[in-house]
Amino acid sequence: MSLPRQLHNTRLLELWPAWLLRARRGADARLLSGARWLLRHKADRRYLALLDGEGRVQPLLPRAALAPDLRCAIAETGLPAAPSGPPRPLALDGLEARLQALGLDAASYAARSGLAPVPEPDWLQLAGRDRWRRPLWLHPQAAHAWHRMQAAALADGIVLEALSGYRSHDVQLGIFARKRARGLAMEAILSVNAAPGFSEHHSGCALDIRTPGAPPAEEAFERTPAFAWLQAHAPAHGFTLSYPRGNPHGIAYEPWHWCWRPPPAMPAQGILVSAR
Ligand SMILES: [Zn+2]
Structure with missing residues (x-):
């Protein structure tokens, strides 16, 4: 049986291929050696249970430590089937209430930012590792386009x-909660982060890109040969710059x-970011 290379996504849980974590978690090596999937709680990123190749669940935390909805979600989780088609969007239920808890009204934010809610896909493709060697998850077509673009850049010495x-959504909510806890005003946060539920990163089609020698996620990136290369070639690979200077969404450059968005000639296969 080949090793799974997908992240299966549900409202409360993510199913991670166990082999991805095996090397890092030496203390749990014995437990993990029999596991095929790990169930992770999206809200707090704790690993809750293991799933073996037969679909048997082995809890990692005592039942009493879990909220009832989590216990239910774990009990309902079975072995995920290999994806037979493009990802499908998960329902956006509960997003409005969670934004409300942050003091944000979803409808008025959508109206003033011009951004639409972005559902999460029900599965994502492993697209290698990011700069910190963490698994990089992308929409399968975006992953393919990213690898092609990365190879084309490398052929040009970039x-x-x-x-x-x-x-x-949970990770974005966590970013907001931490910034609020540090005393940042909501408007200041919204000038650099899209509201939870509205970030293109939720679709698996957006990528933050860096190049060696330039500080990550800073405006100085625009002065690198990598940025010049992207400006010239990224559109041919389906990638566009989402937040140029003075963009209408009020998000910093x-x-x-x-x-990544599908070219107009390509039928949209479960693409979750609407073209602007
Ligand atoms: Zn980004």
Whole structure:
């Protein structure tokens, strides 16, 4: 049986291929050796249970430590089937209430930013590792386009590295919660981060890109040969710069943030970012 290379995504849980984590978690090596999947809680990123090749669940935390909805979600999780088609969007249920808890009204934010809610896909493709050797998850077609673009750049002597790809609503909510806890005003956060549920990273089609020798995710990236290469060649690979200077969404200039969209001639296969 080949090793799984997908992240399976549900409202509360992510299913991670166990082999991806095996090397890092020496203390849990015995447990992990029999596991095929790891169930991770999206909200706090804790690993909750293992799933073996027969679909048997082995909890990693005592049942009493888990909220009832999590216990249910774990009990309902079976072995994921290999994807038979493009990813499908997960429902956006609960997003409005979670934004409300942050003090944000989803409808008025959508109206003033011109951004639409971005559902998460129900599965993502492993697209290698990011700059910190973490698994990089992308929409399968974006992953393919990214690898082609990276190879084309390298052939021209340009090294492109991924800083980050897919990000869940929960991760974006966590970013906001931490910044709020540090005392940052909501408007200040919204000038650099799209509201949770509205980031292109939720689709698995957006990538933050860096190149060696330039600080990551800083405007200085625009003065690198890598940025000049991207400006000239990224559109041919389906990637466009989402937040140029003076963009209508009120988001700060991000020369490192590129989003893949299908070419007009290609039928949209489960693509979750609407073309602008
Ligand atoms: Zn980005």
